Amino acid sequence: MEKRISKVMSAVFEIPVIEINRESSPDTIESWDSLKHMKLILALEEEFEVEFTENEVVEMLSFQLIIMVLKDHGIN
Secondary structure (H helix, E strand, C coil): CHHHHHHHHHHHHCCCHHHCCCCCCCCCCCCCCHHHHHHHHHHHHHHHCCCCCHHHHHHCCCHHHHHHHHHHCCCC
């Protein structure tokens, strides 16, 4: 799952996959703004075939939190 998240984040934020890690967040990724956040959410929904709630979308502000939300959807 983490490799898939990294690939999606790399594509959305237009940065190399090696720059994505468990600490990645808007504080560590300069291009992570509100528009890119929505693109990330849509890309993750497509990649993992899930639909996030409004609360989850607001919550998913780091690599770690994305993992937690996906696990809540039964994805490992």
